[in-house]
Amino acid sequence: MTKPTAKPPTRPQDIDIDVLEDTLSFYIRTINLAVSRDLDQRLEGLEVAKGTGKITTLLLVDDYPGIRPSLIAHMIMRDRSAMGRLIDQMEHQGLIRREVSPEDNRAQELYxxxxxxxxxxxxxxxxxxxxxxxxxxxxxxxxxxxxxxxRRAYRRIVGMS
Structure with missing residues (x-):
């Protein structure tokens, strides 16, 4: 069914966002974009600006010396290749270093x-x-x-509860 032709809105307050009005996912995605832009402005010039996962990775490596990239990837919901690129970048910036695990020479530990x-x-x-x-x-x-x-939703999604 076609909506009646009307004059297009010119202001945000004249917009009805349809079924999105009552969906949590719409608001979470939109707010995430706005919060990320604001945070990037505050972090401008710092190595962790722009992109996602760098701050969490930095804090987890600082809090848990020897943590494995696979655990961080799980916590920030990144796949192996994205996590590898993130670690490469942070290592290149001199923020973290990798070592081979003494228990398993196939595993890396981050410091x-x-x-x-x-x-x-x-x-x-x-x-x-x-x-x-x-x-x-x-x-x-x-x-x-x-x-x-x-927090409860996050903990359930990543298997902490």
């Missing part, structure tokens, strides 16, 4: 470098502040509720 550890400390300041600033229009108690819901 933070001095530059990587310093960057991780900066990230631990920037990221929470960016989140607070970006979502400042949402009361803290509501943010806590959304975080709880999304």
């Amino acid at each position: 933070i470098t001095e530059a990587g550890a310093a960057l991780a400390e900066k990230i631990r300041e920037i990221v929470p502040q960016q989140s607070r600033d970006f979502f400042s229009f949402i009361p803290q108690d509501e943010q806590a509720l959304v975080i709880d819901i999304l």
Whole structure:
């Protein structure tokens, strides 16, 4: 069925987003894009700007010396080839280093470098502040509720619950 011809809208508030209005996935994807753009602006000039997975990888390698790339890939939902490219890039930037596992010479272990550890400390300041600033229009108690819901979803998706 064709919709009646009408004058096209000229303002966002004149748009009806159809079935997307009531879908969580639409809002998650859209908000992800907006949050990522804002975070990239704050991280401009730092090695972890632009792209996804770098911040999580950096923090996990810093927190868990010797962590395997396969576990990080699982946690950030990346395939082996994407994870390999990410590690290559971060190693080239001097943020992490790889070693062959002494238990299994087919496995790699990841370790933070001095530059990587310093960057991780900066990230631990920037990221929470960016989140607070970006979502400042949402009361803290509501943010806590959304975080709880999304944390539970994430933990289920990656098999932590």
